[in-house]
Amino acid sequence: MDARYKSRDIERRSLDVDSLKRSFLEWLVYSVGKDARAATRRDWFHTVALAVRDRVVDRWMDTTRSYYHEDAKRVYYLSLEFLIGRLLTNSLSNLGIMDECRQALDRLGLSMDDVVDSEPDAALGNGGLGRLAACFLDSMASQGLPGYGYGIRYEFGLFEQRFENGWQVEHPEQWLQFGNPWEFARPEVLYPVQFYGRVEEFRDSVGERAYRWVDSERVLAMAYDTPVVGYGGDTINTLRLWSARATSDFNFGHFNEGAYMKAVEQKILSENLSRVLYPNDATEIGKELRFKQEYFFTSASLQDILRRYLQHHTSFDNLPNKAAIQLNDTHPAIGIAELMRLLIDQHGLRWEKAWEITQATFAYTNHTLLPEALEAWPVRMVERILPRHMQIIYEINAKFLTRSKAKAAGDNARLSHLSLIDERGDRRVRMGNLAFLGSHKVNGVSALHTELMKETVFADFHAEFPDRITNKTNGITPRRWLKQANPALSELISSRIGEGWISDLGQIAALKEKADDVVFREEFRRAKRKNKKRLAAYIARQTGEEVQIDSIFDVQVKRMHEYKRQLLNVLHTVALYNEMRDNPTVSWVPVTKIFAGKAAPSYHMAKLIIKLINDVAKVVNHDPSVHDNLKVVYLPNYNVTAAEIIIPAADISEQISTAGMEASGTGNMKLALNGALTIGTLDGANVEIREQVGADNIFIFGLTAEEVNDLRANGGFNPREVIASNPALKRALDMIATGAFSPDDRNRYQPILQALTDGGDHFLVTADFADYCRAQDAAMQLYRDSEEWTRKAIINTASMGWFSSDRTVNEYATEIWDVHPVKPTHDGEGFR
Ligand code: GPV
Structure with a gap:
């Protein structure tokens, strides 16, 4: 190889002031496409972020490769929210090159503070629940735990608040407007997600009753990966966020002119799935689009998790030993029915086996007892949007209620509390109950909250499963x-x-x-x-x-x-x-x-x-x-x-x-x-x-x-x-x-x-x-x-x-996930 390229390649990974400075100048010209005279502060931010990202990539791949080679058990943190904030200071500090970067900028006559202040705040969350997810990502990476975050790449994060005359007014938060230097688009990592349609019953090859979901609409989930830099820079984990893409599986010849435009409109509308974060904190919104967002990212994540698992395995028996899936509140709880569907309908497992695997894989964190925040989706809506899942939920419910102690005791009040369906008024699916039943551990987020869970919302479940509820007091990084x-x-x-x-x-x-x-x-x-x-x-x-x-x-x-x-x-x-x-x-x-x-x-x-x-x-x-x-x-x-x-x-x-x-x-x-x-x-x-x-x-x-x-x-x-x-x-x-x-x-x-x-x-x-x-x-x-x-x-x-969220995450790792730190092998310190 040409020695010049070779040395540039080394420079990309070098952490001293001179290399940083040279990288900045090169990135500004060749990636941002500006010269130093024309560059704005934002250009410099993008320049610096890209140069810093360079210094992460090799270790990131080393980390991912080490997990793969060891076939390590991974934990998957499914969350509709990740309240990340800015990443430049965080990356520099965790890599230990804060001062070097400041000096390099200094030599270019630039102020580090200005560059840092040009980064938009990634607000893919509302408040505590989303920020907790972000702190956990930092703690998992900092302790070498094989942890992945899965969520949605909202085009619009939490709204920008301004005051007019002392009143709050909301403005759209366009954090992606100028591009996001931290993420890697993965157009090849693409999963179909279905909605609507109906369920067809048929006999499988051994004459058993089986089901397929047909006539559904499809949306594609495309992955965007952001490296999560652990403290010291040894472990770099992945936050994978899904963006909705329209499918192209429609037949041009099939439409007359009007129907063609309508079909194209439908395609465009399907991309609204990942458009905007719902701005409600600890309150249920009950909107159809929200439910579809929940299923969209959960389904894509589970498909991705199974694909990764199948790289090393041919049977699903070991899934609970290789994957722990943590549900951040009930937002991804539909994943319990989705994993059942994938295992039974797509991979041909028997119900009992699929249920055993599902329960052993999932765990659920509850974040509130407020009744207005507990998700309960109308049965009629779930039936319409996810007909096969509604069937599965009924089946889970029927099997559970038949075997419950309450049934044995003839206690109808308790039975109706335990049911996955709230039969009062319009019938609703209680997502908290589904999450509880489909998980091997359920946790509250402080000692008091966990005790109150046992005494109030989950009192009847606690009586039924006295070892399931556990406390994991929150922490911060x-x-x-x-x-x-x-x-x-x-x-x-x-x-x-x-x-x-x-x-x-x-x-x-x-x-x-x-x-x-x-x-x-x-x-x-x-x-x-x-x-x-x-x-x-x-x-x-x-x-x-x-x-x-x-x-x-x-x-x-x-x-x-x-x-x-x-x-x-x-x-x-x-x-x-x-x-x-x-x-x-x-x-x-x-x-x-x-x-x-x-x-x-x-x-x-x-x-x-x-x-x-x-x-x-x-x-x-x-x-x-x-x-x-x-x-x-x-x-x-x-x-x-x-x-x-x-x-x-x-x-x-x-x-x-x-x-x-x-x-x-x-x-x-x-x-x-x-x-x-x-x-x-x-x-x-x-x-x-x-x-x-x-x-x-x-x-x-x-x-x-x-x-x-x-x-x-x-x-x-x-x-x-x-x-x-x-x-x-x-x-x-x-x-x-x-x-x-x-x-x-x-x-x-x-x-x-x-x-x-x-x-x-x-x-x-x-x-x-x-x-x-x-x-x-x-x-x-x-x-x-x-x-x-x-x-x-x-x-x-x-x-x-x-x-410290390090303590919290360690408690989850040992008492719920059974995952252990993996030390990545950095062959040749990333020079490879
Ligand atoms: I549910 N929380 C939140 O930020 N959004 C929600 O939708 C729900 C809960 C919060 C709780 O209110 C906090 O008390 C808690 O510290 C935080 O979740 C993290 O557990």
């Missing part, structure tokens, strides 16, 4: 959420305890003793201050508001939901505003209330609460009588990128959901890891955070899940009485009711007041208000003692080791 998002604190930590914490977060406990070190405390404060400055600049840019660095940064960032109770926070804000105005001579601790989060476009109450926060902000921020001691900001378009700026700067973390309603929460973990003190209810993983940090280092308030349950059961709660007996609450509500924050429309907030009074205050905002204010006061008092505050903040950071 310390790479993105500390090392990358918070370089100031990361460097401080590493300077004292080394870098071991990055891949073994348990080691961060070594910081606990540093809480008593006055110098360390000073440096810890300095890091927080630096992050607060960065956030203040961001706030000024985004909202025009100037905030004080010395104020308490009190942060509530998450999806807008009534159960998450942003309303409780804004009511406290109004009460604090009143107190400050009433007592102008008191020396107040300045407070900045920071909100961010999107509301589902159709969730009117959530959107009204956003408007209320913006209205309160307008009044409070411009009232000279509070002397800038209180500021309220609502940052638009909360996403992973915004989170990376906000979370490291937080002093207080608001985790104030009605107890029993937040399955886990993961923002709570990110904030505590970055040294924020939590004000929270005993809900979700807050319970375990308290155990880890100690009750003295967290502000717990409010009713417990048990108390909430009792209060509701006894009907013994009257919000009007609570309001009447709490003057601060009454005054805040009166102001809102009489238009103090909405002089242009005094009735604007009637629906909120209505919900809190006649509506019965379902989320117990009024019930928890007094105790919440007490917790807020305690936090404000503590903040005056900056040494004591910092001590607690350090203990929080140092106590979060257990919440």
Whole structure:
């Protein structure tokens, strides 16, 4: 080979500053097609991303090849959402070439920050569920686990949120507009997915009854692969996302002119399947297109999984020993019927064998107990779209109900709870029940949530299968959420305890003793201050508001939901505003209330609460009588990128959901890891955070899940009485009711007041208000003692080791998946 090509080939893989710089210049010209004078920031981002991607490809192939050669058991994480965010910093950091890249850009007269900021935020998810999937991908790759993510390559990610007059308006998020340098299109990896049609019965070769699905419409699923760079760059896993392509299997001669155009239109419409992410978080939407999305990606993924398995095997007996399939909520639960169909109809297995294999392969994670989020598809719709699957579901149900203990005991109420079909009203398929029955393990995402699963939605299944439900408390990746998002604190930590914490977060406990070190405390404060400055600049840019660095940064960032109770926070804000105005001579601790989060476009109450926060902000921020001691900001378009700026700067973390309603929460973990003190209810993983940090280092308030349950059961709660007996609450509500924050429309907030009074205050905002204010006061008092505050903040950071998603993923790997790390062979360090 020509020596010049050979050396270029080596350069593609070299990680030093000079090679990076030369690669950048070459990529800019030959792949992006620009010269340095004409290049925009975005061109440079694409250039750098492509050059970095080069340095991943060999190790990626080595990883995949090692899994193949070892015929390793793989885990397949099926998820309708992957909330990835940006990948440049993540790739550079995990490859360990952050500084080299910065220097290479420096030598080209370019700013790394500008390049990084030109990357769109990949928002293929709504919130916690999607971000958890992304953290798991990072943890699996970082620990050498053979894990694949499977999902949909949405053309439009989660909408962009803007404010008009304080109201949320949604704009399409066109993350692919300028191309995606991280992905590899695989036009040859293509699977047909069927819809509609009917089922034909026939006799197979041995005279047994058999079925085929005929007259169906077909869509093709085409793969796009994104490498998932593990920490250290040794293991590079794959995220495979499916895009819908029309088939070309129609006969041109067959149509007259009109029918031809119609047929072409149909083809185009079929590509809508992967067009857009549904913007609902923890609420079922019940749309036909959504159901088709679920089946589309699940079917393609299962076909791909079976194809890979069959490279090494001729019988399916070993499938459960070679593949673990994790269902991220019920969204891919139709996969249970689909695997049964593939095994029986396409591969000729007998029912009992197919069922044994299916159950041993699947596991299901439940992420909510909220009844409005539990998927239940109308039988008539499932029958129409997936006729063969409906048959299979009936069959699973019939076999199960016949054998269940409830049947034996003649307990009809329990039998109807266990049924896969909800027979009340229009008949529906309960996807949670299907997922439970078709899986060998079912898990909740925090200790409390898992216990409540056993006591509520899955009580009858738990009685039937007492060993099936298990807990896997969520976690977060310390790479993105500390090392990358918070370089100031990361460097401080590493300077004292080394870098071991990055891949073994348990080691961060070594910081606990540093809480008593006055110098360390000073440096810890300095890091927080630096992050607060960065956030203040961001706030000024985004909202025009100037905030004080010395104020308490009190942060509530998450999806807008009534159960998450942003309303409780804004009511406290109004009460604090009143107190400050009433007592102008008191020396107040300045407070900045920071909100961010999107509301589902159709969730009117959530959107009204956003408007209320913006209205309160307008009044409070411009009232000279509070002397800038209180500021309220609502940052638009909360996403992973915004989170990376906000979370490291937080002093207080608001985790104030009605107890029993937040399955886990993961923002709570990110904030505590970055040294924020939590004000929270005993809900979700807050319970375990308290155990880890100690009750003295967290502000717990409010009713417990048990108390909430009792209060509701006894009907013994009257919000009007609570309001009447709490003057601060009454005054805040009166102001809102009489238009103090909405002089242009005094009735604007009637629906909120209505919900809190006649509506019965379902989320117990009024019930928890007094105790919440007490917790807020305690936090404000503590903040005056900056040494004591910092001590607690350090203990929080140092106590979060257990919440690493590495720990979570390891628990899944050993207790559910039975998968083990594989060390990839890098022949010739990738020079091959
Ligand atoms: I179901 N969650 C989510 O983000 N979207 C959903 O559709 C459903 C659940 C969340 C829960 O609300 C969080 O409590 C939890 O931490 C997260 O899933 C990850 O488990």
